[in-house]
Amino acid sequence: MKALLSRTPGGPETLELAELPDPVAGAGQLLVRVKACAINYPDVLIIEDKYQFRPERPFAPGGEIAGVVEALGEGVQGWAVGDRVIAMLGHGGLAEKVVVDAKAALPLPPERSFEEGSALILTYATSIHALLDRGRLQEGQTLLVLGAAGGVGLAAVELGKAFGARVIAAVSSEEKAEAAREAGADAAIVYPRGPFDKEGSKALAQMFKEAVGPKGADVIFDPVGGDYAEPALRAIGWEGRYLVVGFPAGIPRLPLNLTLLKSCDVCGVFWGAFAAREPQANAAHIRTLFRLWEEGRIAPKVSRTWPLEQGGEAIAHMAARRAVGKLVVTMG
Template sequence: MKALLSTKVGPPETLEYADAPDPEAGPGEVVIAVKAAGVNFPDVLIIEDKYQFKPPRPFAPGGEVAGVIDSVGEGVTNVKVGQRVIGSLGWNGFATKAKTQAARVMPIPDAMPFDEASAFILTYGTSFYALKDRGHLKAGETLLVTGAAGGVGVAAIELGKAMGARVVAAVSSEEKAAFAREAGADDAVIYPASGMSKQQSKDLAEAFKKACGGGADVIYDSVGGDYCEPALRAMNWDGRYLVIGFPAGIPAPPLNLTLLKSCSIVGVFWGASVAREPKLHEQNVRELFKLYGEGKVRPRISARYPLKDGAKAIRALADRTATGKLVITMD
């Protein structure tokens, strides 16, 4: 098979497009003939050993794939050879074949194409778990989404609207603001693309408050860094601040703000939740497929890359130039 391999710690340019042994399904495992793979921010981190998990090398990045079951191991009953599926792997997805536990695979609707399927579970699964199970977002509340033009950000916009919230998108350019509004955001705030002065931080907090009609009930922060504090200052009483990721750096917010607003900072580790709470995950996926069937959510794929050019997709994500979802295709 072909794979995009990380053989040493480094940026996307260190990845090697090479031959690799075909995986074999052991007991409780399946092998997927991969048709498409979603590109996500953990792929940027894992090849530089900055992610929560550090697999032994060589390995391929790629945590979510869509394809057809190629073979099944002993004891597998939930899927069969030839079935169209989504697989949540963690890594090794940027390859023409991928092995994973059968419990991490599920059939996809017949009407869902492989590219959209490969861009669905991680972003929408993360955002749905965040908003529903961690943020307890209610209809009529106001949701502020940072990094709103990225994959998980756009998913949060669509899901927030489907859940009956007013959604404000926070992005770094006019182009991304237009993209977020097209995805359903009610308003958008443009923040500086790099570090801010104290005055800029205060001004951004006021801009967030104004756009949110006084403040946000739930903040979905997929950026971190200098954007954390002004967002937290725009929080309503009893609000919930959802920690999603840190492409702009790990922030250290002044915790007195949580006291003054009686608000909560809530961690969101979707990958661990899937392993710890599989029944919750299965229910969430059923609800997400229903929303997809109703046309309320749909991956917004902005670019597709062949496997040999997969490093370019990861670079675009690392440089924060991408909007929506990026997908690697195998054919």
Template structure:
């Protein structure tokens, strides 16, 4: 089977397309012919050996591929050969086929293409858990999304809006503001302004002027970290919730516990892969709502660039170098 093969952890350019043994569907598993798989920043951490969970080598990277069921293992029910599915495979997507636990697969809505499914995978489920599970969003809440034009950021803007929230989109480049507004943001917070520590809060207060006495936001979703985290923490309303989902800025911030106490605010973290392993029933609820909102026309995947499997290294380099707007999807069987 052709696949992107990682024999030893190392730089992206050290890995190449090669052959891996054909996977088989064991008990409770299905075999999926991969039609599309998103290229994510986390994949670059996996292949370079910098991720917290590392597979045994050799392996093919690639999380949450979408494809067609091509074989059923013993004991599988509820799926059949030919079904179109999104899988929750933690790796193996950069390959022609992958074997997956049948309980970690979800039938695609008829209107959703493989490319759309792959483009939405990982970013929309991450956003759902950040909003629903960690931040406990309810209709009418105000949400500040940092890094709002990235993959998770755009998904969060769309989902928060679909869930009935007022959404403020944080952008570090004013030229990208239209992207966040098109995704459904109600207003923009400019993260490039001087003295971000104060200017972020001033902008939030100005845009929440009609809210009442407490002008802070109820929820902050933060994939950025660094100075943006420090400033956003000061812009939370009483009983506000900030959810940490990444550190794209490169600096991991710290929190003074007395500040949490004085403002009655909370900071939590999200590692979405843990939910796939520990709470599969909640993951099923997540996928059901995402698919339903997609079919209702309330979610629209980001613009997608497609690459053949042979260009997986270039795709990873483009993601790391932020050279592509929107998402990159590999087509292993094109």
């Protein structure tokens, strides 16, 4: 089989297309022929040794896939050869075949494409955990979403609307604002590109405050970080919840006096650890996501695809923060 491998730490240009022996399903595992692999920001970090997990090299990046079951390992029940499947891997998805834990795999509905199936779990599961468990979002509250046109941002917009919130999307271009509005955002604002000096930071804070209204945001969903974080926090409401989701713009330093003045919470969001520590709660969220997907209230937006041999270009596109919705690599 072919796989796109990271042999040394570096950017997407260091990835190499290689031939490897087909993997074999062990006890409790499925052998899956990969049809589509979604690209996420951890793929940018993991090949540079900047992610919290560092796989032994060589390895293929790619953490979520959709495909077809080719073989069953010993003791597997509930699955058959030919079944369509969604799976989370952590890494290894940019390959023609993978083995996955049968108990962790999910059935891909027959009416859904492999591309859409591969793009569902990571972003939406992160967002539903963030909004409900960490943000305690309630119907009628105001949700401010930064980076609202990226995969996880659009998921937060859709889920925020599904849960009855007023959603304000903050993005870096009019194209992205339109994508956020199409996903259901009540309003969208286009912020300038950082970094910001003191006056620029104040102006951005004022932009956020005007967008969310005089009571401030009840929940702020921030998958961006950097110089955008403090201005967003300044727009939070009394006892609001600021959700720390990611840092593609850099790791911010927040003035903690703001948390005292607003009696607000700064909440970390680490979905992978939550799923491992609380599998039943995570499974309940996944069931909710599938129901909302079936009802048409959420739908992964796959904006662009690449073939496997050009998978590095997909990761580079993600690293440049040009993605609208999800980026997917497909296997011939």
